[in-house]
Amino acid sequence: MKAKIYVTPKKAVLDPQGKAVANALHGLGYAAVGDVHIGKYMEIELKATDQAAAKKQLDEMCHRILSNPVIEDYRFELEG
Amino acid sequence: MKAKIYVTPKKAVLDPQGKAVANALHGLGYAAVGDVHIGKYMEIELKATDQAAAKKQLDEMCHRILSNPVIEDYRFELEG
Structure with a gap:
């Protein structure tokens, strides 16, 4: 099966990369652009058959290595 | 409205970051992990009302600044 993982900065955390991109877009004339995050x-192929076990393992992977839980949130979808 | 943009490396392009993460996960004992991409x-707030115009502008933004079309693919969803 295939997992799609989204890691985003927590809302309370400063997002300098987003601010830089927003400024760049404004500079290019895209005035309609507001906040950018x-x-x-990530897409991960998993050789697993048990959906519940795969979810548990993915959650652990996200927490341990794929995100920094102090400043980031994550969510994932499991397909197939 | 809100745009969600996904930028991924093209399939034919080497993805060293994905390889590194796959190796790290294997090293931690997650043997079920296959390919990682x-x-x-990105999430962008848009102060726009015309969906078609917003889509056109987003496509242009993705092509010009948010992705590198030589080595990356992009897709986006527009909400609200």
């Missing part, structure tokens, strides 16, 4: 998107 | 996830 930038995170990570 | 790492991209970017």
Whole structure:
């Protein structure tokens, strides 16, 4: 099965990368652009058959290595 | 409205970051992990009312600044 993982900065945390991109877009004339938030998107192939076990393992992976839980939130979808 | 943008490395392009994460996960004992692909996830607030115009502008933004079309693919969803 395939997991899609989204890691985003927590709302309370400063997002300098997002601010920089917003400024760059304004500078190019895209005045309609408001807040920009930038995170990570990961696709992981999993050789697993048990959906519940795969979810548990993914949650552990996200917490331990794929995100920094102090400043980031994560969510994932499991397909197939 | 709010745009969600996904930027991923093209399939034919080497993804060293994905390989590194896959190796790290294997090293931690997650043997079920296969291929890993790492991209970017962006959320942009748009002060716009015309959905078609917003889509056109977003596509232009993705092509010009938010992705590198030589080595990356992008797709986006528009909400609200």
